Amino acid sequence: MKQYSIKDIAKLCNVSTATVSRVINNNGRFSEKTRQKVLDVIEQTGYKIDNNARSLRTNITFxxxxxxxxxxxxxxxxxxxxxxxxxxxxxxxxxxxxxxxxxxxxxxxxxxxxxxxxxxxxxxxxxxxxxxxxxxxxxxxxxxxxxxxxxxxxxxxxxxxNHYQGALDATNYLFQKGAKSPVVVVKKVSSSIKSRIDGFKESLKNHSLKFAKSRHELKLQSQSSFAKFLQKNPSTDSLFAVDDGIAMELLKYLKNLGYQVPQQIQVVGFDDVPAANIVTPKLTTIQQNxxxxxxxxxxxxxxxxxxxxxxxxxxxxxxxxxxxxxxx
Amino acid sequence: MKQYSIKDIAKLCNVSTATVSRVINNNGRFSEKTRQKVLDVIEQTGYKIDNNARSLRTNITFxxxxxxxxxxxxxxxxxxxxxxxxxxxxxxxxxxxxxxxxxxxxxxxxxxxxxxxxxxxxxxxxxxxxxxxxxxxxxxxxxxxxxxxxxxxxxxxxxxxNHYQGALDATNYLFQKGAKSPVVVVKKVSSSIKSRIDGFKESLKNHSLKFAKSRHELKLQSQSSFAKFLQKNPSTDSLFAVDDGIAMELLKYLKNLGYQVPQQIQVVGFDDVPAANIVTPKLTTIQQNxxxxxxxxxxxxxxxxxxxxxxxxxxxxxxxxxxxxxxx
Missing domain, CATH: 3.40.50.2300 (Response regulator)
Incomplete structure (x- = not known):
């Protein structure tokens, strides 16, 4: 009786050895049809699952x-x-x-x-x-x-x-549309958020604005703290929210506080989540690929x-x- | 030398036996502090991981x-x-x-x-x-x-x-607010969606309306097919969307087609997803707990x-x- 190898089985089934291994180990993806074919061929050939096939199990789990x-x-x-x-x-x-x-x-x-x-x-x-x-x-x-x-x-x-470039583009666009005093709005800071803040700062620099944390960065906490910030900084004319969740929270607060978007205050977000296209007004944002x-x-x-x-x-x-x- | 059991180790560490088992099997949740304590006690006591502890591994993976x-x-x-x-x-x-x-x-x-x-x-x-x-x-x-x-x-x-009751409540509310000719709007039908359609039908029955599929049920495909349906059924005054995704799609189409919501057509959704509270107008819906x-x-x-x-x-x-x- 011929000693069949896993390669022979694969050839007879017209599938890859990886597929035979998956069927043997009942792991990963294969169709019921493939499974049945492989099991049939194994039975017909009397193929004994060898150490080689078994060892695949310990090495790879798909x-x-x-x-x-x-x-x-x-x-x-x-x-x-x-x-x-x-x-x-x-x-x-x-x-x-x-x-x-x-x-x-x-x-x-x-x-x-x-x-x-x-x-x-x-x-x-x-x-x-x-x-x-x-x-x-x-x-x-x-x-x-x-x-x-x-x-x-x-x-x-x-x-x-490229969070840095995205934030730079967003902020440059605000300047292009007449912004004189943009603010970056954040909550928690992760490494990618840090890059977005850096991109914002770079845009300020390119537009001869000196970044001052108290003036150009807001850590968003509540509507009332946001209202206070606007009172303290009445020249604020644009907001770069580091993500769309923050941007939509800002849109809600601005509406409640009676500000017109974008006439009085422009807003740009980041991420382009599905809701960005649903809110009124629809959110200008940076889309990640x-x-x-x-x-x-x-x-x-x-x-x-x-x-x-x-x-x-x-x-x-x-x-x-x-x-x-x-x-x- | 005393023969320590897993119970003894647990007691000495002031943790449960399950925790000791998790540390031994490196599975599930425990703090680094606990891990260190358990490993220290195991070393100090010379505890040999017995079959009992090992068997936990094959039976439970957390x-x-x-x-x-x-x-x-x-x-x-x-x-x-x-x-x-x-x-x-x-x-x-x-x-x-x-x-x-x-x-x-x-x-x-x-x-x-x-x-x-x-x-x-x-x-x-x-x-x-x-x-x-x-x-x-x-x-x-x-x-x-x-x-x-x-x-x-x-x-x-x-x-x-209770999808059935939720849909019944939603449709009853439309009737309560003056609806005379509601339509249930669906896409794919799952078992829970089927219950929602049944609840809608029950409400119609309770309001002496005979359910006619061509008149009271719409399978949503596109804005143009939706527009055709409204042309064909001009008395349509309310829509029960079986989920909020469909409801928000309808709101978009209604806006594009120049309908006033809720004055001309009322809309109720199902699920209460976060966006339901963000769209304009904000969506009346059924909240799942x-x-x-x-x-x-x-x-x-x-x-x-x-x-x-x-x-x-x-x-x-x-x-x-x-x-x-x-x-x-």
Missing amino acids: TIGILVPDIKNPFFADLVQKIEELLFTKNYSTIICNTDKNEQKEKAYLRMLENKKVDGIIVISGSYQHGFKFQSSLKEIPYICIDREPENFHNTVFISS TRKIAQTAVTSMMHAINKQNEKGSQFLIPTKLIIRETTK | TIGILVPDIKNPFFADLVQKIEELLFTKNYSTIICNTDKNEQKEKAYLRMLENKKVDGIIVISGSYQHGFKFQSSLKEIPYICIDREPENFHNTVFISS TRKIAQTAVTSMMHAINKQNEKGSQFLIPTKLIIRETTK
């Missing part, structure tokens, strides 16, 4: 973990969904973990992903204070950082929108898994100004 | 899988986030899987969750056409269905908003894991009418 700080944030949800979709076309399943911007949770989820033997981890954003330290004791798991500055750029691939970010992350992950070393690479994805109704 | 059809849907994202939060307080990590309403994906993810040895699975909504068949070969994994009618109610716990749904799911899951049989139970969670500006 699963990728994603750490996301807040799945309720529409920008993150969109990005995660696009990554998942792309990974699935490459036969990988995605484990999504919501870390709540909580360091303890992040550690617990990293430990879990390690235990679940994922083939790679994609880390999206997260807390600014804590650098991403990843120490795997089980096997070396490659990881990709999106919008999260790693402690050591040499160990990973870093992918991010989530499809491109997702594609870059998945391509880099596949390279990392296949040991095509890209470590140390950084990808800056261009953004796009979307002009709507909150600017003149 | 992970729960969630299948969600579309993480970009704000209602689902909110629900998943709340479940994750509650599970984490109970020391469980959550694996979120986005199934894209795709049967093949759903199967692949169920297989993955089985391979990852999750302790339970929470299935949220999904395709209507395919009943949820779950056959685990590895171990019997308990599962809970939210908004997804199982093929066999005896094998699971079924949790859902996501916190209560999440709590019920997590409690049921803990019972199922602890073999406190609740199989066959059904929980219907009440909804709430939120009156805003799209109704008179």
Whole structure:
């Protein structure tokens, strides 16, 4: 009786050896039809699952973990969904973990992903204070950082929108539309938000305005504190909100306080979440290219898994100004 | 030398045996401080990890899988986030899987969750056409269905908003505000959407209107097909959209077509997504109690894991009418 190998089985089934491995290990993606065909051929040939096929099990699980700080944030949800979709076309399943911007949770989820033997981890954003330290004791798991500055750029691939350029474009546009005294509005500061603030500052500099924190930066807390800021700084004529959530909160406050947008105060956001096109007036904002970010992350992950070393690479994805109704 | 048990270690560390087990197996949630303490005590006592502690590893992984059809849907994202939060307080990590309403994906993810040895699975909504068949070969994994009618109610716990009552309340309110000729607007039909349509029909019946599909139900496709429907049925004075996404699409079309909301046409949605409070006019809608749904799911899951049989139970969670500006 011929001794069949996994390659023979794959040939007889007209599928790849990876697919045969997935069926044997009941892991990853394959159709019921493929599954049945492979199992039939295995039975007909009397193929014994050898160590080679088994060893595939311990090495590769066809699963990728994603750490996301807040799945309720529409920008993150969109990005995660696009990554998942792309990974699935490459036969990988995605484990999504919501870390709540909580360091303890992040550690617990990293430990879990390690235990679940994922083939790679994609880390999206997260807390600014804590650098991403990843120490795997089980096997070396490659990881990709999106919008999260790693402690050591040499160990990973870093992918991010060009937040700096996007913020620069947004603020330049406000000046172009007559702004004389723009304010950047923030809440929590992450590494990507920091870049957006830097882009804002650069635009001020280019327009011969000296950045003064008390005058040009507002940490948004409530409608009343916002009203106080406007009273104290009556020349404020434009706001660059570092994300669309903040921008929409500002639109609500401005409406309540009786300000006309964009006639009295112009507003620009960042992210282009679906609601940006729904609010009245519709929000002018900076669109991130989530499809491109997702594609870059998945391509880099596949390279990392296949040991095509890209470590140390950084990808800056261009953004796009979307002009709507909150600017003149 | 005294032979220490896992109980002794737990006592010495002033933590539960479950925590000691988690540290030993490097699974689930614990602080670095706890980890260090447990490892220190193990070293000091010379405790040998016995079969008892090891067996915990094969039986329990402190992970729960969630299948969600579309993480970009704000209602689902909110629900998943709340479940994750509650599970984490109970020391469980959550694996979120986005199934894209795709049967093949759903199967692949169920297989993955089985391979990852999750302790339970929470299935949220999904395709209507395919009943949820779950056959685990590895171990019997308990599962809970939210908004997804199982093929066999005896094998699971079924949790859902009272979609029927919510739709009845919404439509009754339209009648109360003068509607004479309401239309239910749908896109895809899932089991929960079917209940909402049934509630709408019941309200018509209670108001002596005979439901005629061509007159009282619209499958929304585009602005032009919507415009045609209104031309053909000029007495249409109110729309019950089976979800807020559809409601907001209708608001956009009505604005483009020059209709006044609510003066000429009233609109009610369902779900109360964050954008419902942002659109102009603000959307009257039915609020689902996501916190209560999440709590019920997590409690049921803990019972199922602890073999406190609740199989066959059904929980219907009440909804709430939120009156805003799209109704008179």
